[in-house]
Amino acid sequence: MIEPEDRIEAELARMRPHPMPADLTERLDACLSAPEPASPWPDRFLVSAMAAGALAACVIIGVLLTVATDSAPVMAPTAQITNVPRIGTPLQSLAQLDVNWAEAR
Amino acid sequence: MTDEAERWRQWLRRHGAALLLFARQWCATSAEAEDAVQDGFARFWSKRGRPRDQTAYLYACVRAAAMDLGRGRRRRETRERNSARGEMLVFEQPLEKVERQARIEAVLAQLPGDQREVVVMKIWGELTFAQIGAALGVSLNTAASRYRLALARMAAELAEEVAHD
Numbered sequence: 001m002i003e004p005e006d007r008i009e010a011e012l013a014r015m016r017p018h019p020m021p022a023d024l025t026e027r028l029d030a031c032l033s034a035p036e037p038a039s040p041w042p043d044r045f046l047v048s049a050m051a052a053g054a055l056a057a058c059v060i061i062g063v064l065l066t067v068a069t070d071s072a073p074v075m076a077p078t079a080q081i082t083n084v085p086r087i088g089t090p091l092q093s094l095a096q097l098d099v100n101w102a103e104a105r
Numbered sequence: 106m107t108d109e110a111e112r113w114r115q116w117l118r119r120h121g122a123a124l125l126l127f128a129r130q131w132c133a134t135s136a137e138a139e140d141a142v143q144d145g146f147a148r149f150w151s152k153r154g155r156p157r158d159q160t161a162y163l164y165a166c167v168r169a170a171a172m173d174l175g176r177g178r179r180r181r182e183t184r185e186r187n188s189a190r191g192e193m194l195v196f197e198q199p200l201e202k203v204e205r206q207a208r209i210e211a212v213l214a215q216l217p218g219d220q221r222e223v224v225v226m227k228i229w230g231e232l233t234f235a236q237i238g239a240a241l242g243v244s245l246n247t248a249a250s251r252y253r254l255a256l257a258r259m260a261a262e263l264a265e266e267v268a269h270d
Contacts, residue, residue: 004260015196017126024139032110
């Protein structure tokens, strides 16, 4: 026995929808015949290459700046020179010597 | 002309009527359905390399185009009512079966939209449930279940009419 659903299914399958109108077929044909749009991949590669180049340039500049800062001549700290001969030093030395001599006696 | 274009030209020759009928489920008029098929096909053609199942993707594109066309103009309920009541004769009808087919078509038009579109895709589009699921964004089981529900509903409606006659 045929189920009612199967019967309906068979009846539906026998029904033929109206064909596409000629003007729609023409419109779709025009779509199929249209020139292929340019692939976006070359553009993407170009943009990627430019971005990578810019990034590399930034890194190089950064590195150069860092190196330049590290190797810049640094002013040596002013040395504390204590034994610079000054005016009067010989007298002080003599006086010290005198004190030492007197104490030794 | 590329081989691919020729292949799709042949596909349209064979399945174009079903695609138009599918669009018609969401459009109030035949002219709007034709526009939906054209818009949907243009969308599909520009991105045809991406999807794995091109036929399912084409149906999805046409459905989206049909809904876009209808969205701005009316609400979904109105659209379904219009498509049910509007231009009913979307099938070729041999004279000896005019009455029966008109009944079937009327019952088909009264189905909920989600069941009706599955029936159209399955019967006339010759899509598998997996393809229907992919096109509608539902699981294979949901598509199959909607189809069975639709057939059961149609069978019940038509049996009721026969009983009344």
